[in-house]
Amino acid sequence: MNNVWILFKRELSSYFATPIAYVFIVIFLFISGIFTFYLGNFFARDQADLLPFFNFHPWLYLFLIPALSMRLWAEERKSGTIELLLTLPMTMGQAVSGKFLAAWAFTAITLALTFPMWITVNYLGDPDNGTVLAGYLGSLLMAGGFLAIGSCISALTKNQVIAFVVSVVVCLAFILSGFPLVLDFFSGWAPQVIVETISSFSFLTHFNALSRGVVDLRDIIYFVTLIAFWLFANAIIIAIKKAD
């Protein structure tokens, strides 16, 4: 546990030692603002909630999270520091979770910096702050899901561009599996069970419930299990494929 914390600190401070942190935060805040106010019709809706803000998060994460996760392991491979890290007295589980938690904490910081949005909606109206909080929780869990996928894929290659592109495609699959367009394609001929299974794998299905303020334990379990699964795969991939 101590090792996870030590690695967590190192990783998190390395985001801020490079321009990555600042570029990521600024772009995230800028784009989420544009989406909320222009595409989401925040004002025209005339409702005191943050739905137009949260609704765009899956699409924002689709590109921004892989950009953050692509370097997690690919960079260690490229620079050879993976050899240093894995010959230090820590377990593979500690190394994988320390790096993941740092990246996740960084997205949490970014998400926390959207607080002016929350202030705005409270200033203009009287929103249900419990719903807002559930939205933030859902968004954070979804970011963790994207990150775990990205971290695992980053472990497969030393090329960050490949890690980025493949992560975007895999994450897109996880979003689209809940999209009506995709589900309609299956519902015409496949049994209901399959359609439901496909839809239950989607980030959208679970995130939409949370962003509307419905905190269902099953949605939380879904994201936690998803993260655990991809991180486990991540550890196995590195154990099998260390050298190249």
Added chain:
Amino acid sequence: MAMVEIKNLCKHYGPFTAVDNVSFDVERGEVLGFLGPNGAGKSTTMKMVTGFLTPDGGTVSIGGHDITKNPVAVKKRIGYLPEGAPAYPDMTAQTFLDFIAEVRGLTGNEKRRRVEETINKVNLEGVVYQPIETLSKGFKRRVGLAQAILHDPEVLILDEPTDGLDPNQKHEVRALIKEMAAEKVIILSTHILEEVDAVCTRAVIIAAGKLVADGTPTELEARSPQHNSVTLALRGTDKKTAERALKKIDVIKTVESTAETENVVGFRLYPRANRPMVAAISQLAQEQKWQIEELHVHKGRLDEVFRTITANQQSLT
């Protein structure tokens, strides 16, 4: 029991055998030079000894513990400088060493003291607050070395510790290795043969994944065809007389004439069965009233031995 025991170590990459049944032991106090041509399997072996790669066969045990069964405990006892001395480029030398110290279980004053001591030991004082990516190759290498020796490990494994350093830096690193040698096991790979003479108490040569020689540098040098041969230059005689007289000495196997100027004749003499020749030669010179201009006994050169051994190996495969 030896501190480091390596038994029947094997590693394959697909059909390619990188390390083929390598076994050796290293005792405390030994500095083992790990030699071999590029691609012979030196780095792969070291990666298995440090627990980075899992062997396909064989065992590595350090202080009696198997590295695959008890990786964390074993890794605690090892300091490792990987090839190319990788470090996190965006960290400063100070924060990087602090990080390593923490992972190595050092805290508080102990941590501060050890990091400072190590920084002094490898002469990093001037650059500790610079990001590692801005450092020169020599300093980067020293950061890597500092990271490896920080926790005063019992076993120190260095993959090409002096690669890319200038002669002064090489000398410093070698002095540091010698200084630490007494109470540690040190294994270092290199393809600079003078380094073996300079710091190693023992050398093993690996070629095409196989261990082909194991001995002290002197023992390896004795395998050279030049070993114990003598260069001789004489004044006050002519080539033919001298050659005839020298050939009569029974410890001398062959006499090669090398150079001949107005008054001086030169020879290269090879002994029979490695026996010393100098006493017999000087006695002869006294009897014949020759003046000896030059008399030099060759120890044999490690690079010749290295070339002979590794070239044989490669022609076999």
